[in-house]
Amino acid sequence: MTPNDSFAVVRAPVDTTSHYAVDIDVRTADEVYDPAFEIIIEQMLVRLGEDPEREGLKRTPLRVAKALDFLTSGYTTPMESVVNNALFQSESEDMVIVKDIEFYSLCEHHMLPFFGRVHVAYVPKDKIIGLSKIARVVDVFARRLQVQERLTNQIADAMMEILEARGVGVVAEASHFCMMMRGVQKQNSSTITSAMRGSFRDDARTRAEFMSLVRP
Numbered sequence: 001m002t003p004n005d006s007f008a009v010v011r012a013p014v015d016t017t018s019h020y021a022v023d024i025d026v027r028t029a030d031e032v033y034d035p036a037f038e039i040i041i042e043q044m045l046v047r048l049g050e051d052p053e054r055e056g057l058k059r060t061p062l063r064v065a066k067a068l069d070f071l072t073s074g075y076t077t078p079m080e081s082v083v084n085n086a087l088f089q090s091e092s093e094d095m096v097i098v099k100d101i102e103f104y105s106l107c108e109h110h111m112l113p114f115f116g117r118v119h120v121a122y123v124p125k126d127k128i129i130g131l132s133k134i135a136r137v138v139d140v141f142a143r144r145l146q147v148q149e150r151l152t153n154q155i156a157d158a159m160m161e162i163l164e165a166r167g168v169g170v171v172a173e174a175s176h177f178c179m180m181m182r183g184v185q186k187q188n189s190s191t192i193t194s195a196m197r198g199s200f201r202d203d204a205r206t207r208a209e210f211m212s213l214v215r216p
């Protein structure tokens with residue numbers, strides 16, 4: 001069965017001997033997304049003491065399967081499809097910075113969201129990239145189970161590889177639900193990580209220029 005197979009709505013045969021019969025509407029199986037995954041989520045609801053048959057939860061396994069699929073879609077997004085036709089020749093060697101790219105990710109320890117902003121800068125050698133593509137590179141790595149440090153490093157490494165740049169700098173600032181909702185329950189802390197490559201690592205002035213421009 002493929003996820004695209006659609007199901008007909010299944011209705012219970014009307015039993016005229018019972019006055020409840022006309023109201024019986026067997027659990028609608030009109031949409032199935034990932035049956036194996038949905039069963040696991042249903043079992044999780046039971047384990048949590050919930051009733052997966054109650055109205056508000058009936059379609060929850062389907063919704064959760066869809067949401068998690070989207071939130072981890074970075075695993076299967078090829079970088080070529082992201083960068084596709086957006087690399088251009090350029091003589092410029094001036095720093096390019098895209099500030100405040102918002103991102104949403106899931107921490108790999110608790111599968112709870114962490115989210116924030118990332119600033120990405122590079123000094124080109126002879127290639128530049130469409131600015132919106134930088135945000136898409138961020139999404140490819142954010143939409144996985146992550147730790148913020150690895151996310152920051154992966155963005156920097158990908159930018160270096162794609163652009164063969166003189167240097168790349170990435171700073172990420174994020175709030176982690178696993179710290180805010182549980183554990184130490186610190187709502188106002190934020191975590192800042194950075195990754196410097198090439199001239200951003202080797203040249204203190206380049207790094208300082210970047211940091212002064214992205215400082216909140």
Ligand code: ZN
Pocket residue numbers: 107108109110111112176178179
């Ligand atoms: Zn966590």
